Amino acid sequence: MGLTPVGSMPYQESKEEFLTTKLSHLIDLTRKIGVNWSRKNSLWPMPFATACCGIELMATGASRYDIARFGAEVMRFTPRQCDLMICAGRVAIKTMPVLQRIYMQMAEPKWVISMGACASTGGVFDTYAVVQGVDQFLPVDVYVPGCPPRPETLLEGVMAIQRIVENEGLIHSKERERGMGLVVQPTVQVKVEKGAGK
Amino acid sequence: MSAKITPIIELLQKQFSDIDFAPAPLLEMKDKSAEQWCVHVQPSKLFAVMSFLRSDERCSFEQLSDLAGVDYLNFPKAKDRYGIVYSLLSLSKEHRLWVKVFVNDPNPEVPSVVSIWYGATWMEREVWDMFGVRFSDHPDLRRILTWESFEAHPLRKDYPLTGRGEREDFKVITRDSA
Ligand code: SF4
Numbered sequence: 001m002g003l004t005p006v007g008s009m010p011y012q013e014s015k016e017e018f019l020t021t022k023l024s025h026l027i028d029l030t031r032k033i034g035v036n037w038s039r040k041n042s043l044w045p046m047p048f049a050t051a052c053c054g055i056e057l058m059a060t061g062a063s064r065y066d067i068a069r070f071g072a073e074v075m076r077f078t079p080r081q082c083d084l085m086i087c088a089g090r091v092a093i094k095t096m097p098v099l100q101r102i103y104m105q106m107a108e109p110k111w112v113i114s115m116g117a118c119a120s121t122g123g124v125f126d127t128y129a130v131v132q133g134v135d136q137f138l139p140v141d142v143y144v145p146g147c148p149p150r151p152e153t154l155l156e157g158v159m160a161i162q163r164i165v166e167n168e169g170l171i172h173s174k175e176r177e178r179g180m181g182l183v184v185q186p187t188v189q190v191k192v193e194k195g196a197g198k
Numbered sequence: 199m200s201a202k203i204t205p206i207i208e209l210l211q212k213q214f215s216d217i218d219f220a221p222a223p224l225l226e227m228k229d230k231s232a233e234q235w236c237v238h239v240q241p242s243k244l245f246a247v248m249s250f251l252r253s254d255e256r257c258s259f260e261q262l263s264d265l266a267g268v269d270y271l272n273f274p275k276a277k278d279r280y281g282i283v284y285s286l287l288s289l290s291k292e293h294r295l296w297v298k299v300f301v302n303d304p305n306p307e308v309p310s311v312v313s314i315w316y317g318a319t320w321m322e323r324e325v326w327d328m329f330g331v332r333f334s335d336h337p338d339l340r341r342i343l344t345w346e347s348f349e350a351h352p353l354r355k356d357y358p359l360t361g362r363g364e365r366e367d368f369k370v371i372t373r374d375s376a
Contacts, residue, residue, distance in 0.1 A: 094345060096368050103371060128352055128361025129344075137368045 039083075039109075040165035041071040043158065046082035046106065048099060051089030053116040056148040065151035070158050079105040084161060086154075087138075090118035091131045103138055111164065113157050114140045117147040202293040203235045206257055210237065213250060217243055224296060236296035244299055245309040251286060251295070252314050259286040259295065262315035267325040270300075271355040280306050280331050301331060310336040328353035 045067075049057050060067050067073050076082045079102045091099055103112070114134055117123035120143045122132035134140060141164060144157040207221045217240065223233040239247050251257045264285040270276035278300035286295045299308050310333035311318045322333045323342040330351035333339060341348060348364065350357050 093365050094343075100368070100371050127359055128357070128364055131365050131368075136366070137370050139371070139373045 036166055040162040042074075043070070043072045043084040043111070043161060043165075044074045044076050044082045045072055045084045045086045046079055046102065047075045047077075047086055047088065048102065049086075049088040050091060050095060051118060053088035053118065053148040056151060057086060057088045057115065057154065060151040060154045065155065067155065067158065070155065070162065072158055079103075080107060082106055083110050084158075085110065085112045086115055087112065087119045087134050087140075088115040088148075090123060090125050091134055092129050093131060096131050096134075096137060099134065100137060111141045111161050112138060113142045113144060113154075113161065115144045115154060115157065116149055117145065120145070123147060201231060202291070203295060206293065206295060207235065207237060209254070209256060210247070210250070214243065214247060217247070234294060234296065236298055238298050238300075241299050241301055241308045244297075245311070245314075247297070248284070248311050248314050251297075256291075257288065258291055259288045261287040261289060262311065262318055262321075263287045263294075265311075265318055265321035265325065267329040267331055267353070269329060269353065269355045278302050280329055282308055282325065282331060284311070305332070306330065307332040307334055309334050310339075312336055327351065330354065 047054070047057055049055075059065060061073060061075060072084065079085075083106065085103060085106060087099065103110070112134075114120045118125060118130070119134050120140075122130050126132070131137070135143075142157045142160045144153055146153050149157075207219065210219055211217075219237040219239070221235055221237050224236050225233070227233050251259045262284060264283070266283045266285075268281040268283065270279055270281060279302045280300065282299045282301070284297040284299075286297065288294070301308055306329075308331060310322055312322065312333075313335070319336075319338065320342060322336055323338070323340060325331055326333060326336075326339055327341040327343050328351055340346065344352070350362060350364075352361070
């Protein structure tokens with residue numbers, strides 16, 4: 001039998017093939033849900049705490065706020081074992097190459113939270129020595145506002161990462177969006193009366 | 199003038215009669231005994247004066263508690279550009295003395311006091327890093343806060359606050375490159 005030129009004959013799925021395809025889809029789906037579920041509930045943070053925000057990060061890890069409720073209590077100090085970098089605090093010009101190297105050393109898939117005004121924008125430190133926002137040089141997924149952010153706000157940021165993990169599935173971080181569109185979804189609706197503030 | 203430091207300054211003036219120390223209080227106070235005093239030295243004589251202050255039994259300043267740089271650019275009534283301030287403390291005799299040296303552009307340079315107080319190593323490196331004042335005979339005069347290829351001396355008054363683009367000068371890591 002010679003080779004059939006491509007496109008000369010419409011592809012016909014046999015019955016067995018149909019079954020196996022559907023089956024593998026099903027396995028894929030369960031795997032995707034299962035893997036994402038376990039992945040989002042076991043985010044291991046890399047605490048890159050360089051300034052005062054780091055104290056609040058510690059408070060988030062301690063018993064009162066207890067980041068373990070979200071499965072993210074395993075702070076690892078080696079980037080190889082982490083998948084969530086929490087960049088807490090201002091980043092000095094001498095630290096930026098270190099931060100980049102640590103990010104590169106983290107294994108895929110990985111996410112980045114930029115915690116606090118300083119990590120996101122440089123904050124009040126508009127000087128020669130402070131990088132004006134780590135997102136200029138690193139892909140950031142979630143920005144957590146505040147100076148410093150309350151532990152609840154950081155938890156909201158972690159939950160935003162969980163939502164990203166849940167929605168995106170098994171996507172290599174190269175295929176992900178640049179992250180600017182992802183914001184913390186407000187869970188509280190502020191009730192403002194009509195005509196207020198006019 | 200505090201009773202403790204008077205004999206020290208008199209001793210200095212007797213020992214180095216060719217130097218005009220121009221002793222003055224750092225801050226004038228109502229309570230004269232609480233005043234802290236400061237003497238001025240030329241850079242060329244600094245090392246001899248410091249050795250004397252450290253080794254003489256009546257002075258015995260065992261500790262160099264601080265070494266700082268000052269940039270006097272556009273400072274009212276300032277004659278010189280850079281000042282180096284040494285703050286000396288004698289733990290055994292319980293007295294303090296400040297020593298000031300002034301240097302100017304180009305090539306501001308003062309002798310290093312590392313061989314007298316070893317703790318001056320990092321403080322002199324910091325002054326070199328931030329103000330660009332060289333310390334001759336320093337064993338290891340590298341930058342300490344910024345990195346070696348940094349070109350400016352950022353605490354000089356003519357250096358812009360937001361820098362000259364050093365804080366933008368990194369490679370960008372995208373999701374593709376990581
Ligand atoms: S944002 Fe505020 S608390 Fe956080 S590092 Fe900056 S100054 Fe400190």
